[in-house]
Amino acid sequence: MRPYDRPPNPRQQSRLPAVHEAWLPREHSLHRPRHARRQTVALVCAVVFFTTPLIAFTLGARPTEFENRALAPFPSLGDGWAFFTDLASWATDHLVLREEAIHAADAVSRTLFGEPAPFGANRQGGVPIQSGPSQPTEVQYPTAIEGKDGWLYLGEEIASHCEQVQSLTETVTQLRKFRAGVEATGRKFVVVVAPDKATVVPEHLPDRYVGKECHQRMVDEFWRLMAGEDYVIDLRDGLRAWGQQLGEPVYGPQDAHWSDEGGVLMARTVAEYLRPGISETWRITPGPSWSVPADIPPLLGRSGKTVGRDYAIAPDGETDQTWEPPTEYRTPLKLNTASGPGTYGLSVGLLGDSFTIRALPYLAATFGNMTVLHHGTAADDGGAAVADMLADKDVVVVEIAERSLVRGGTALINDPALSNILDKLSG
Template identity: 30%
Template structure:
């Protein structure tokens, strides 16, 4: 039995590395391959190769860092990761390999640091895919289920906020119209896999959510789920797009018409839905999954007899753009005259061309989580309050998961409503 029996042994002195024993040709080959790995991107850059933007990258790439103390090293790391030569080629190659060979979306979980003390360097959190792959190539957004199971704000609190906004606007002589586009998974769950993360808790939570909305005692609430589902049942065509979180253009026309009908049923006069043939769309869910894909859909437009649309855009900053619509009618169809502010998310954004011929004086303001991403929440909040104060009608559209599950940027939160109350108190009754 030796002194060191239970523990590893080894030489007490490590001599410098011995001279290589393999042939020079092998050394040359290995050295060339190694040099290609480390210096190849720079050689390519010297020959003119540049790293182009990669489709689906949902952030701006890092700019060249300036020296500003301790944080500079973090900035250099980010810059290096974003800007090294041939980055785009590598991303495309990786995507192609995983999709072509394995038929799977690439995983972008990257290394999180060194293996300190033997603890693995990969991230310890469970990786929950943001996109759930369903049958027949259908994709679903995990937030549909996450926010149903773990909402930031309880549903009762949200609904109390809606009632408060309705009361505040009514008391000031204004009118609230609220609409909630259902999640894709609510209307078209038929392509979901048999089991998925949060299935058990989200199904009853969503049912409870829609029961509560059906019983909502706010006169301006517009139920769009029922006509969308009726249309799907009638045509047999899914109301949503396979690769996208959003619904089809036909569903979009139904949504716009439902809102217009609530504002003034007479707006249906002189209105027609016109098919425009097939068009391509870039699936947002496929992009989130790291594998941007394009699908086709049937395009539709809403035509209103004798109406001329005038639309202008106003950017508060690069990521937060307001749209002003001033349509005019010259016989035939009428336009909705009262000044209207339309607060909505991407469902509204994608339906803006369809909304436009209905309104004589409309300003579309993106919902505030967009302002958070754009980094101008205070400015955007002030502007939203200003637009509400200047309007007779306030239309709010928020997709189900955001309406009932999100806290940041919600117009039904106490902080926003307190400011709205103060703002309306200052504005004359209209």
């Protein structure tokens, strides 16, 4: 038998050439097209998703802060594994056109489904709870809460009371340590707590919301503890009284912060704490109205306005000394134009947060030697900038939001920043 007459080897006959399945004949049972219609659509969507932000960036678009907080910083390689876990937050925050995408998603959801888009939970995560005998689940707190009559509340106000970094007892202990260290150097010390909107105006909260029970419980516990600290200023009654006088709350329906009434009240109360009777000569008169973009709607992919009114303060009863300082104080901001009767002249270092913004014009009118610095800078350099700013001051004032103090872990009142600050002041 000639070699070419031999029957084919079955083992050799079963072998197929090593080719991609897309190259097989269409009638072959293993044939798969390289790009099916769904694959093509997915590929086009991916190209659009990744190239649109890149093109927008090339044309000058940049990520912006629109969620009532600073953009997440690029994580440090020195953070170990946290570098990788924090990288996702940085990438998300710095995605160009993210704000526009959130607005579009909310508009589509409300138009097609009649409900707001289910945006992600609070960035701080959830707390484990027991949903069964041994099955833990995680509570997800929304970034914003839609209340009654069009009112919006910041989700962090609820989450901070329900998932704390440290206990209230520990936080109070740290505040006392701060006070004792400052007063041991001969300086005065005072803390102003800016109440949450959900604390001062709770009546517009929805009947049901995630964390309702623990929020209400912790609000009562927090303010009970604050009442026992004689260096802490509680503005709740003053804010409510001014709201009753105006016929409307001093917190806007769509904003997380107090209006200028809170700023005036803060300036006056701090001045009175430091020098009782100083404001007896003050003449406070309402000025023109203002309107600015509200800070909570962007969290829901929407936009809105918050309105308020300016005030003029004449410390001596005659001359208005109010002016509009810059609202950026991540570096020290000096207020040194006020003078004469009714003004406070000793040097003051104020460590504030976003609530301080609407107090700046009135602090500038009544404090002749004040320097303002955001207390969040203590997290950046271990309190070095705070310590340097306070080194030559006679008075230390801390303004801090209720939600920040309740959650705990604020860099300013925890080590290493707190110890570094006190060491500098006592040196």
